[in-house]
Amino acid sequence: METPAHQSDHYFTDEERAAVYKCIYSRRDVRGQFKPDPVPDEVLARIIKAAHHAPSVGFMQPWNFLLIQSPHTKKKIHDIFLRANEQAADMFEPEQSAIYQKLKLEGIIESPINLVITCDRDRAGPVVLGRTHDKSMDLFSSVCAVQNLWLAARAEGVGVGWVSIFNKKELKQALKLPKSVTPVAYLCIGYVEHFYTEPELKSAGWRERLPVEDLLCFDEWGNMNRDGNEGLYKALSENID
């Protein structure tokens, strides 16, 4: 077998690396700042291709991209969201529920593009390399595609919001998904007035960002002994938020 080719561009410049971090840190879950301006075909194609170049278990590429632009379909999906969101509000304690009901959680109607990233669980037959012992790995591959698309979109100045408050059976029915296909992410996509500096749920006081250094442990769960890893703790504690 021929030896596979190596990348000639192994290293990133400081500027390139900084751009990647800028993208990761400035990406937001957008719900309410969509502009009606159309997203050009080339831009949409670039962010879909970025998704398609996500890692996938067994190189399975289990995703499809279901593009929704018609007001009729959007309205149908929005109704499914509204029903689920009402149920969701009732699940919280009264005080939290009152806050919940004031939050804007989706931009289905206002965003010019809705895109569903799915997972076809039968894409590569019943036995898939790497999925033999964890049946969720194909779903996880589709999630990697979502995150690639999200970051590419941010670099294009395009906002993305992930809506997850749906009765899945109703959503599948509305999109006519076959049994083997799971809707992994329902995304609202479009240019935005602005990106917030912080996640909206943080600004709304819903939850705080956790100190990352508290989430680290060594060799086994609960071992927080920093001996020999003081440098890593220090580097993690330095605020680059």
Place this chain on the structure above:
Amino acid sequence: METPAHQSDHYFTDEERAAVYKCIYSRRDVRGQFKPDPVPDEVLARIIKAAHHAPSVGFMQPWNFLLIQSPHTKKKIHDIFLRANEQAADMFEPEQSAIYQKLKLEGIIESPINLVITCDRDRAGPVVLGRTHDKSMDLFSSVCAVQNLWLAARAEGVGVGWVSIFNKKELKQALKLPKSVTPVAYLCIGYVEHFYTEPELKSAGWRERLPVEDLLCFDEWGNMNRDGNEGLYKALSENID
């Protein structure tokens, strides 16, 4: 309530955008080219922080980072992999199984760092905003963290491989994970001799990359009618691979 701040740096320059795409396209699942060189604390801290700034459902941040450096623990995990991999090989038809057994699928021992990204399903109590109707959303958040880390690592010239061939019960036991904590990704991390230009499973002839334009449909599953979307198809068909 104070109006949350907007990002002043809304737009990416062409160079910044190109760096993000370079990262997305040059990221590889690394199994066999790890160098023993230690990864400096600052670099490791940066890629862990990138993971920590992934989107999460209800801003739940369900992840922990379990860092494994000791040869003893690595050996224990590698044994769990070997057992599962033997089972996996038996699941394929004879011809495929022969190819499977020749593939290198992990770098647990050789990579200087193993990192487990977990999902603590109890992190934010039983009712989580956005997880009310899809119980997998917290797992998906941890996957977004994995993909952020993977891309950040590529920008640092650091290779990452995701190993998923484990009996999950044995893995949880070895890492002493409590019942509520799921190991989402077992990652092998380190500097590498080179990055391949193509996914290894593609080079090995295991599977081909699918034409992305065939994965697109409109408004509902199976509707491939391109009327009005010819421009998007054209843009998608242009090879930027």
